[in-house]
Amino acid sequence: MAFGDPEVTVDIVDGEDGKIIYKDESGMAQTFYPARSIWLTIDSLELLTALSESADDVPATKLITRIKGVATLEDFSVSVIGSPETKSRSLSISLEAGEWLPKEADPSSLRYAGKLGGAMLSFNRADWEAGTSDEWWISCYVAKEFIDSLVADIRGESIREMKVMLTLADLYGTSDSWAPLSLRDHLFIRPTQRDSRLNIPQVAQGYVSSLHFSSAKRDLRPVKPAEPQNDDEEVVSAQVVPANSQQVQSEALRQQIEKLRVTVKWVGGLIALMLFFIAAR
Structure with a gap:
């Protein structure tokens, strides 16, 4: 063998x-x-x-x-x-x-x-x-x-x-x-x-x-509370908050009216000046 x-x-x-x-x-x-x-x-x-059979004498x-x-x-x-x-x-x-x-x-x-x-x-x-x-x-x-x-x-x-x-x-x-x-x-x-x-x-x-x-792994560390914001952070946050749509539309309309008022003022002045020269002739 x-x-x-x-x-x-x-x-x-x-x-x-x-x-x-x-x-x-x-x-x-x-x-x-x-x-x-x-x-x-x-x-x-x-x-x-x-x-499994029981080890005791009692059958079980x-x-x-x-x-x-x-x-x-x-x-x-x-x-x-x-x-x-x-x-x-x-x-x-x-x-x-x-x-x-x-x-x-x-x-x-x-x-x-x-x-x-x-x-x-x-x-x-x-x-x-x-x-x-x-x-x-x-x-x-x-x-x-x-x-x-x-x-x-x-x-x-x-x-x-x-x-x-x-x-x-x-x-x-x-x-x-x-x-x-x-x-x-x-x-x-x-x-x-x-x-x-x-x-x-x-x-x-x-x-x-x-x-x-x-x-199974478990994270037993306590959950940390969220840190409060200081005053400077709140001011910055307030500055960057966007205005709502209604405020934006009102501001745009006000600016357009102001431009129109200035335009009418200058056009009126030019018309008065032209009438003065015509009358002088």
Whole structure:
């Protein structure tokens, strides 16, 4: 079988301080280090509502709402060690109310992690019988109050952006623990720990360390009252106020009469002067 086939066993050895050493088919070794916390940006969200059986002994059903979406890693990619064709940066994500926490109560890699809820990350290979495709997935279990608030904002179409930070054991990177926190990395999960086969990768388990979303933006600043005009501005305003049409017409008529009066005065004088010369002859 070709290297990278799901049934192939890969050569992985556990090292010190949580490191693992992987040898490829050519014998070249590569060291992977426990990954730091990872950030994801949520690209889309949808609500899934269903009836579920009650956990109590009394036969009953209850309504549950889960949130499902697509998230993008802020790091370069995630893949299964020894299976480069699984590389991706996009993962499906689900969030629901629950109290699930990792099996290992407090492994060294999670000692200082924020613990807002439980989280898992892994990879499912395509199954032609079930009709499924390759899929990277994340499951988060957080407080019901947060889920209720998020559901309300999704239904109200007021959610604007959302980010999630996870701190997971069994998630590895190519940079050691001394690398800057802002450094983007290539992330990896290991094949199944029992026999290092690629068909069922290990599930990285840990905590939701940060989870926040923002709603529709609102301007909360008080409305400023209109500023009053001073006396000079009022005088200028009064000067530029146009007269009404009746005043304009009266003024024009007065000017025409004045011109006619002056014209009649001069014409009358000329006529009297002409009569005087005629009489003198």
